[in-house]
Amino acid sequence: MAEPLSPHATATLDSLLAGPDPVSSALRAQIPHARVTDRCGCGCVTVDLTVDRAAVPPAPAHGNPAADAWYSVPDDAGVMVFTKDGYLSLLEIYSASSEPITTWPEPRFLKR
Template sequence: MSVGRPLTRDERAVLDALLADDVPDVATLRVQASTVLATRGCSCGCGTIDLAVDPVAPLAATAERDPVEATVVDQDGRVVGGLLLFVAGGRLTGLEVYGFGDEPLPMPPADRVLR
């Protein structure tokens, strides 16, 4: 397992929110999420993180799949960006945060994430 840090409160809440819905093999992904560590995923200043799952955690049945997607809104409810949760090799691998504006979008609080 690569060196990483525990998720911040916002990162954990967003990851849990993305895995709250019924996505393929969500039970296994939730087990993986409970073991995950994070590293900086991008150098632009956005909230994107790479995820490292404990190697003994079970593999998801689908090794490669489309990411789990969500929309990010601002405090006024306007869409300002989105989130993509990636799975590769049967493991959670990254949580991308992207914005539609000129400035990098930080990891949003979970109450600004719409599925």
């Protein structure tokens, strides 16, 4: 069953999609209509997303990932947001270490 985005995942998306370009603006508008539909099996905080397509239009054509960045803390982690058909579909965190990241790092540590 779909569940709301956590406040930390929401803040991560807001920060990752900051910017005035049309794709980022359209994807940010989808955040309030996004729900978590699945989680990564490794124990990290990566989430599959679905968006209420009746509530908000798709983003203009763009590549995948739609946005990505590294963290300065932890310095071995990064995050990417993917879309499908112009809608948010995956918020993925990854790390160079062998341990999964089990909490969202503070968005203020994102660097592009």
